[in-house]
Amino acid sequence: MGWGYGLDAKLADWRREGLISDDQAARIAAFEASRGKPKLALALAALGIFTIGVGIIAIIAANWDAIPIGLRLGLHFLINLALGAVTWHWAGRAVPWVRVEGGVLLLSLSTLALIAHIGQSFQLQGSVSGLMGGWLLLSTPFTLALARGGLNRWVWVLGLFTWAGALLTDHWDGLHDRHLTASILVLFLALLYLARLVPRPVPAVWARHLGQMAVGALIGGLTILLLVLRPLIDGVPEPDVMWDAGIGGVVGMVAIAAAHALSPPDRTGVRLAFGALLALAPPLSVLPFLLEGTLAAILTGVLFCLYWIALARLALLTDRPGWFRLAVALIAVRVFVAYLDATGGLLATGFGLVLAGAVLLGLAFAARRVMEWGEARQAGEGT
Amino acid sequence: MRKEALLRAALLILPTLVLAGWAVSLPVLRADDPVMRVRLAGFDPRDLLRGHYLLARLDIAGLPPGRMGAGDCVCLTPGGGDGRPRFTALPSCTLDVLSACPYPLADPGRELRIYQSQERAVRLEALLRDAAVRVDIAVRFDGKGGIALEDIQVEGKSLPETE
Numbered sequence: 001m002g003w004g005y006g007l008d009a010k011l012a013d014w015r016r017e018g019l020i021s022d023d024q025a026a027r028i029a030a031f032e033a034s035r036g037k038p039k040l041a042l043a044l045a046a047l048g049i050f051t052i053g054v055g056i057i058a059i060i061a062a063n064w065d066a067i068p069i070g071l072r073l074g075l076h077f078l079i080n081l082a083l084g085a086v087t088w089h090w091a092g093r094a095v096p097w098v099r100v101e102g103g104v105l106l107l108s109l110s111t112l113a114l115i116a117h118i119g120q121s122f123q124l125q126g127s128v129s130g131l132m133g134g135w136l137l138l139s140t141p142f143t144l145a146l147a148r149g150g151l152n153r154w155v156w157v158l159g160l161f162t163w164a165g166a167l168l169t170d171h172w173d174g175l176h177d178r179h180l181t182a183s184i185l186v187l188f189l190a191l192l193y194l195a196r197l198v199p200r201p202v203p204a205v206w207a208r209h210l211g212q213m214a215v216g217a218l219i220g221g222l223t224i225l226l227l228v229l230r231p232l233i234d235g236v237p238e239p240d241v242m243w244d245a246g247i248g249g250v251v252g253m254v255a256i257a258a259a260h261a262l263s264p265p266d267r268t269g270v271r272l273a274f275g276a277l278l279a280l281a282p283p284l285s286v287l288p289f290l291l292e293g294t295l296a297a298i299l300t301g302v303l304f305c306l307y308w309i310a311l312a313r314l315a316l317l318t319d320r321p322g323w324f325r326l327a328v329a330l331i332a333v334r335v336f337v338a339y340l341d342a343t344g345g346l347l348a349t350g351f352g353l354v355l356a357g358a359v360l361l362g363l364a365f366a367a368r369r370v371m372e373w374g375e376a377r378q379a380g381e382g383t
Numbered sequence: 384m385r386k387e388a389l390l391r392a393a394l395l396i397l398p399t400l401v402l403a404g405w406a407v408s409l410p411v412l413r414a415d416d417p418v419m420r421v422r423l424a425g426f427d428p429r430d431l432l433r434g435h436y437l438l439a440r441l442d443i444a445g446l447p448p449g450r451m452g453a454g455d456c457v458c459l460t461p462g463g464g465d466g467r468p469r470f471t472a473l474p475s476c477t478l479d480v481l482s483a484c485p486y487p488l489a490d491p492g493r494e495l496r497i498y499q500s501q502e503r504a505v506r507l508e509a510l511l512r513d514a515a516v517r518v519d520i521a522v523r524f525d526g527k528g529g530i531a532l533e534d535i536q537v538e539g540k541s542l543p544e545t546e
Contacts, residue, residue, distance in 0.1 A: 065500035077403050084395035092388050111398055118406045120498045123532040138398035145394050 007032055069121045076114050083107040091146055101149040108139040108155065129170050132163035144206060153209045164188050179240065182248020186282050189214050190255035193278070197263055218256065218281040219311070225285045226304040227334060231341070236292050245286045252282025270317050277310055301338050305331050316374055324374045332367045336360060413531055416523040417485055419459065422466035423518045423535070425511045426494045432508045436496040439511060441522065442467050443491055456528055457491045458484035466519045476528055489528030497532060503542055510537060 011025045020028070060067070087103030112135040119126045136159060143156055168175070168184060175181045195202075196211025236242065260266050260275030267275075284307065288300040312327035314320075339359050343352060422442040425431045431438055443459065444467040456476040459468040470491065473480050481487040497520070499507060510518050516538050523531045535542060 073406055077399060077406075080399040080402075081396065084392075084399060088388075088392050088395050091391055107395065111402070114399070114402050118402065118409075121406075122409050123497060125493075125495060125530060125532065138401065142391075142394040142398070145391065 073117065073121060076110075076117055080107065080110050080114055083110055087142075087146065097149070101147055101152055104143055104147040105152050105155065108135075108143055108152070111135060111139050112159075127166065127170060129163060129166035132159055132166060135159060136163055144202060148203060148205050153206065157209070157213050176240070176244060179244040179247050182245045182282075182286075183251040186248050186252030187255055189217050190252070190259045192217070193256060194259040194262065215278065218278055222281040222285050222307065223304070223330065226288065226300050226307075227330070227337070230288045230300045231297065231337065233289075234292075237289055242286075242289065245289065249283035249286035253279045256282065270314055273310075274314055277307070277314070280307075297341060301334060304334050308334075312374075316377060321375065325371055328367050328370050328374070332363045336363055413523050413525075416525055416531070418521050418523050419461055419468065419486055420466060420519045420536070421459075421468055421522050423495075423511065423520055424514075431511055432504055433496070435498055435501060435504055437499055437504055437507050437511070439495050439497060440492060441488075441495070443470050444468065446470060446491055448492065455491075456481065456487060456489045459486040459488055459491075461486075466517055478527065481526060481528055486524050487526060487528055488524065488530060495532065497535070499535070506542065507535065507537075 007029065011020070011029060014020045015022060015025050064072070083103060083106050087100060087107055090099045090103055112131070115131055115134050115138075118124070119131065136156075139159075140156070143152055147153070147156075168181065172181065175184055192210050193214035195214075196207050198207045198210075237245075257275065257279040260278060265271065284303055288296050288303065291299055308327040308331050312324050312331075315323035315327060336359060339356070343355070423439045424442040426438040426440045443457075444462055444465075446457075456473040457470040458473055459470050462468045468486070470488075473484065473487070476489055507518065510516055518535065518537050520532050520536070521534045523533070525531070
């Protein structure tokens, strides 16, 4: 293996390893040499435009309060209209998709800023939920219709979660008095999971993305609760909190199971097992909080490992090596956390540090072996 | 094809037009809302300024800290010369209850975020912290518990941009 970073060094490495022939290396080198490289003039022009842009923003920001409200808002409306017009122009033509995506993203963010700008100008005293709700209402139609890229999808989903979180905070006291906070949260996730089945005109890529977000939130939430939060919280939370969480756990299980079962292909085989694991996430998130002390610590660790072992098994069956590796890594982390719990203050000593290092090395070795076993197994099943 | 292009144009332009209509209509709709000048108090004496935003609350005579019950709505009545209105707790925040009050206010202990120019914000922060002079603001009541704020005054006079 060479130490160079350039194309020539890499081609030399690949030739030495027998990955490519001399002829292929020569053709790759010729192809790369023929490709256009950034021109100095273009780079200077881009730098100039960027500098002018930053300068204009700086001038506006420094004199913001001196600009009359009408003029400020008027300029913002014109910027929004111009962004809409440019995006419309690009959307109807065979231009690189990144232009339409960029136009939609800028218009979407500018619309959010415009709502905040109006609120600031008229001292409206609005809430975050109102701001984000207004933005979702106005930007969702054009974003869903025109954007397909990951950045737009992530920005929109981030806005959706911010709106939902702010709305939940606004009504926290009333919902908590009725023990409904956790239920509303899991019902929101169940609706999001159900969105994977939404038919056209919602684009398939959006429907799939929303479903994946719900899956990520459910599994990620359970993981954070069992791996981080439960070990950090001593004792059992207040009874009214446990009632709220317990009701939410049961409601969540039923709602997620129903959202999963609504799709006929998801009712059999591996997909059914995955749906069961998803539906179990809400109640399993609550269960360790019912106990305290050593029993709670053992149950939390065992539940975490069993859950991720089950996910790893499904990952093997469905040929998803990324999920399998993630499961192995998380279980290794959990085992190390259990070791730290068990050894207590030993880490403060040199011997304890050496021992902890040895445990980490052992876990790394074991995790690597398990990953290799998984890869070999997948390769065997694939042939 | 033409229909699709028109639909795209509508999707991209309508949100801005809706917001423009809202911004233009706000002063018109507010013009008839009842107004009361209410004294301001620092929301948290240790932290009154966040960027350009002054953090304050309406200084309502006898208002206890925390929430005022299920609906958390009150009916204000103009106070004496101190600029501190009196209040009566309302049984709920439903429109029929709120409409019976000329100055209804939801969440009366809320934190107000009042945008000011940087220089004014710093001066107002000092004035609110000292509490030696009267700082008040015109509050417009929309009749549904919401409010809009305008024109901060110090001892009855608008604060100029610069000293």
